[in-house]
Amino acid sequence: MVLNKNITSRKVIQNLTCASCDNSDCLIKRNLDHISSSYFIENKKTLKCKKGQQFIIEGAAVNGLFFVLKGKVKVFRTGINAKEQIVRFAKEGEIIGHRGFGTEEYYSIGAVALQDAVLCYFSKSDLQKALLENPKFGYDMMLFYANELNRSESKVKSISQMTVRERVIDTILYIHRKFGELNGFLNLPLSRKEYADYAGTSEEQVIRVFSSLKKEGLIIARVKKIGIANIQKLKNEISEHNFYLDS
DNA sequence: TCATTAATCGCAC
DNA sequence: GTGCGATTAATGA
Numbered sequence A: 001m002v003l004n005k006n007i008t009s010r011k012v013i014q015n016l017t018c019a020s021c022d023n024s025d026c027l028i029k030r031n032l033d034h035i036s037s038s039y040f041i042e043n044k045k046t047l048k049c050k051k052g053q054q055f056i057i058e059g060a061a062v063n064g065l066f067f068v069l070k071g072k073v074k075v076f077r078t079g080i081n082a083k084e085q086i087v088r089f090a091k092e093g094e095i096i097g098h099r100g101f102g103t104e105e106y107y108s109i110g111a112v113a114l115q116d117a118v119l120c121y122f123s124k125s126d127l128q129k130a131l132l133e134n135p136k137f138g139y140d141m142m143l144f145y146a147n148e149l150n151r152s153e154s155k156v157k158s159i160s161q162m163t164v165r166e167r168v169i170d171t172i173l174y175i176h177r178k179f180g181e182l183n184g185f186l187n188l189p190l191s192r193k194e195y196a197d198y199a200g201t202s203e204e205q206v207i208r209v210f211s212s213l214k215k216e217g218l219i220i221a222r223v224k225k226i227g228i229a230n231i232q233k234l235k236n237e238i239s240e241h242n243f244y245l246d247s
Numbered sequence B: 001t002c003a004t005t006a007a008t009c010g011c012a013c
Numbered sequence C: 001g002t003g004c005g006a007t008t009a010a011t012g013a
Helices: A038-042 A124-133 A135-161 A164-179 A192-199 A203-215 A231-241
Strands: A011-013 A045-049 A054-056 A064-070 A073-078 A084-090 A110-113 A117-123 A219-222 A225-228
Touching (some): A038 A124, A124 A135, A135 A164, A164 A231
Antiparallel strands (some): A011 A045
């Protein structure tokens, strides 16, 4: 585990306001017109996170939530034998730590930046007020929760019913859907271990599946850069499970 | 360059 | 399918 390296010092930047932010994927930004309480926006903090830095620690007290302004993040849970289960990956505009909202007192997940990231942080009480005062905002938030729940439910199914090979393919397709491609490679470099942690298998299995997929000409793998050579064939392999619905 | 870290592969269970 | 350990490749100081 390489986790506990960089969990200190979160840098706070002051000069970023929601009004000047251009992140149209952000739930807050999208609802800025509906949010009347200005204190809510004023109290937000913007943090910079370096690559590999952990900004949510499992078991820490929940005081608010994070929105990803820039960068990519992985969210995970530590299981027995310190095994990491990656719950999801998040990109710009997504909420992190949302399950801690409401009645939960402690984070049940950890989160680390996969690349240099900028995060917006809102306190729980401010957010609560804003949600109560703005139905449209609350509704958007609810849609987000519904989506997350749906995805997490399909994930349970995939882990219990798919073979290792299918799960790895599913993971590749998930990354592809979510982060897209750049120069023919998935736009998110991940280690084999991270693929394994998401797919619920071991690093070795991922390597094995990758090399057979490579031989079959379905993917291209150059170290951390993974490219999809034949997306249709990959989709076909897991089509009977209907898993490419999730986000 | 050298040291560290990640990726592979073979092999036993 | 799983997991250890040796080997090799890649990356970073």
